Ligand SMILES: Nc1nc2c(ncn2[C@@H]2O[C@H](COP(=O)(O)OP(=O)(O)OP(=O)(O)O)[C@@H](O)[C@H]2O)c(=O)[nH]1
């Protein structure tokens with residue numbers, strides 16, 4: 037594999053003349069004749085892990101101005117202007133590690149609001165061509181959640197494609213598609229697939245041409261790992277089995293940030309992209325009213341649905357009326373939301389402390405009674 041083709045396999049938009057298909061990138065390469073492009077696959081405080089092809093990864097020194105804390109006003113660079121996963125940077129040989137000398141302009145940037153008192157943006161992935169918003173056609177099917185994801189993708193520069201999985205498990209696929217009819221009206225592609233079937237998943241190939249980068253987003257159990265496996269043609273990632281001993285939802289998938297596909301495209305898999313992290317304000321009960329209704333029938337009010345007698349939830353699972361995976365997911369999301377809610381409450385308590393009367397004024401307008 038030539039160096040150019042190795043780069044293409046991890047998303048480099050290679051043109052017929054061997055140069056990148058982005059004019060600004062060509063210019064940047066001309067300005068740095070000793071530099072070569074690499075893609076960021078991991079971001080750390082001390083530096084970056086980058087790749088120059090499939091199955092490579094090495095650390096490089098970041099630009100000095102990216103190492104200063106964001107609060108450092110003079111010469112400090114705000115976090116969203118520093119390289120993130122998916123970014124292309126130019127590196128030059130230096131004593132010790134190679135050194136980043138430039139960040140190539142982003143073709144797209146997927147961001148989300150970070151939970152917290154102060155509004156803060158978080159860059160999740162850069163230079164993504166396609167965001168597959170994955171949603172099951174089974175009980176997971178939720179047009180409102182799809183809209184939430186689409187909102188995240190909107191304005192990023194990446195194209196959203198809604199992928200409805202588990203088409204083999206439901207009778208009324210047209211009915212679900214009808215519920216998304218407004219999306220088609222907005223020119224957003226919607227594809228129903230059986231994520232386990234390569235022929236069916238082939239419907240996504242138009243977005244997986246060589247040099248293209250895609251990400252899969254969607255809630256747990258939507259079928260992202262299954263889709264990835266089918267696209268890879270091998271059993272690479274562990275798909276979510278019920279985590280009996282680990283119902284608290286530890287991730288079983290082995291993490292790898294850049295996954296080259298046989299089609300010539302690549303997938304970026306960052307934890308932040310796999311799911312929208314709950315902010316702590318979500319109501320899990322709303323999404324799992326079936327489980328909540330069952331739980332209300334358990335003999336003990338504080339039933340944890342493990343081995344307690346008179347547990348209506350376990351009875352429903354054993355009787356085939358409740359999908360154990362759905363229940364496992366209910367526990368997992370419940371834990372996530374509870375954890376996030378704790379952090380949120382903690383942070384709010386801290387900010388109340390700071391604004392407690394008696395402290396010297398901060399010079400900022402007093403918004404003690406204002407709404408957040
Ligand atoms: N029959 C059928 N089963 C599917 C399909 N897509 C996913 N599944 C099953 O649904 C379950 C969850 O799928 P995963 O691929 O693990 O879901 P995920 O989105 O990767 O979930 P997390 O790793 O928790 O984020 C697995 O048992 C899959 O085999 C599909 O199209 N058809």
Ligand SMILES: [Zn+2]
Nearest residue numbers: 334339341347
């Ligand atoms: Zn119970």
